[in-house]
Amino acid sequence: MSETILYGNVCREFDEYGKKSVEIGSIGNFSVAKTFDCGQCFRFEPLSKRHYSGVAYGKSISFEETEKHTLIIHGSNADDYECLWKRYLGLDVDYAAIDRDILSRSDNPALHEAVAYGSGIHILRQEPWETICSFIISQNNNIPRIKKIIAAMSEAYGDELEDGSHAFPTADALNKAGEKSIFELKTGFRAKYIADAANKVSGGALKLSALNGDTESLKTKLCEVKGIGPKVALCSLLFGFGRLDAFPIDVWIKRVTEKYFEPEFDFTKLGPYAGVAQQYLFYYERYIQSKQTK
DNA sequence: TGCCAGGGCGCCG
DNA sequence: CGGCGCCATGGC
Numbered sequence: 001m002s003e004t005i006l007y008g009n010v011c012r013e014f015d016e017y018g019k020k021s022v023e024i025g026s027i028g029n030f031s032v033a034k035t036f037d038c039g040q041c042f043r044f045e046p047l048s049k050r051h052y053s054g055v056a057y058g059k060s061i062s063f064e065e066t067e068k069h070t071l072i073i074h075g076s077n078a079d080d081y082e083c084l085w086k087r088y089l090g091l092d093v094d095y096a097a098i099d100r101d102i103l104s105r106s107d108n109p110a111l112h113e114a115v116a117y118g119s120g121i122h123i124l125r126q127e128p129w130e131t132i133c134s135f136i137i138s139q140n141n142n143i144p145r146i147k148k149i150i151a152a153m154s155e156a157y158g159d160e161l162e163d164g165s166h167a168f169p170t171a172d173a174l175n176k177a178g179e180k181s182i183f184e185l186k187t188g189f190r191a192k193y194i195a196d197a198a199n200k201v202s203g204g205a206l207k208l209s210a211l212n213g214d215t216e217s218l219k220t221k222l223c224e225v226k227g228i229g230p231k232v233a234l235c236s237l238l239f240g241f242g243r244l245d246a247f248p249i250d251v252w253i254k255r256v257t258e259k260y261f262e263p264e265f266d267f268t269k270l271g272p273y274a275g276v277a278q279q280y281l282f283y284y285e286r287y288i289q290s291k292q293t294k
Numbered sequence: 295t296g297c298c299a300g301g302g303c304g305c306c307g
Numbered sequence: 308c309g310g311c312g313c314c315a316t317g318g319c
Contacts, residue, residue: 039300139301145317146300188315193302229302250300282300 031120110260118280131240193227
């Protein structure tokens with residue numbers, strides 16, 4: 001086993017069954033399990049309690065949190081970490097400062113409990129197209145079934161990777177597949193929405209890489225796609241465009257607001273990291289519910 | 295069996 | 308503009 005000592009966040013780079021892996025230090029309280037289990041991404045599954053594997057950016061990858069407060073990325077070298085996974089995992093973001101910022105903006109007890117419970121979640125920077133498509137599929141749907149549809153869609157129309165798994169399909173590939181084929185993946189009434197989005201993105205009517213402006217104007221832009229409303233747009237902006245101020249409201253967040261907040265509470269006052277707060281609240285309320293139905 | 299799921303559209307007043 | 312029925316599908 002060859003081993004190279006590096007500096008910065010990367011502790012070491014090593015070979016593992018013929019593949020490169022890296023170990024990362026200084027990860028704060030980053031939690032792999034919370035991050036991949038909080039409902040923001042649909043292509044990762046646990047290999048163990050602290051080890052999640054899946055596909056992102058067209059690469060098979062797995063993230064393992066060690067007891068020593070470090071992170072091992074299996075299937076990545078140090079360069080890939082620096083220019084891709086660091087940003088994907090939000091390890092270039094100071095979440096301790098974000099937590100302090102959120103807590104300073106409201107003394108609502110549920111919000112404080114949610115931060116305490118959810119802290120360790122990082123908002124991923126997923127691929128914009130994958131995020132848009134995934135959250136179109138998410139509408140009026142549940143997480144296990146969303147995962148199933150996305151897996152089938154990737155299997156059918158995503159590029160095959162070395163290990164036999166599949167990348168998320170490009171907009172071009174889905175556009176070529178067409179609405180009927182998309183419907184056959186059990187997407188139901190969402191098929192025409194996915195087809196429209198794929199058509200606009202692959203045809204250049206919606207240039208995801210050229211989007212700029214504030215979150216509100218980006219939301220308006222994304223809502224031009226049939227099937228993208230405010231909630232899907234804001235989830236895409238939060239999880240795919242790094243817009244941490246985006247505050248998507250789904251059925252769970254509606255329940256949270258009714259249970260714990262005054263009707264006049266203005267969630268925009270949660271500031272530039274309102275989206276992170278939203279994810280804490282979402283994760284917290286699902287935990288409370290699961291505890292009660294057990 | 296009926297209800298619900300990380301909603302949005304079309305239509306109605 | 309706000310409310311409401313509808314949309315496919317599967318798990319409970």
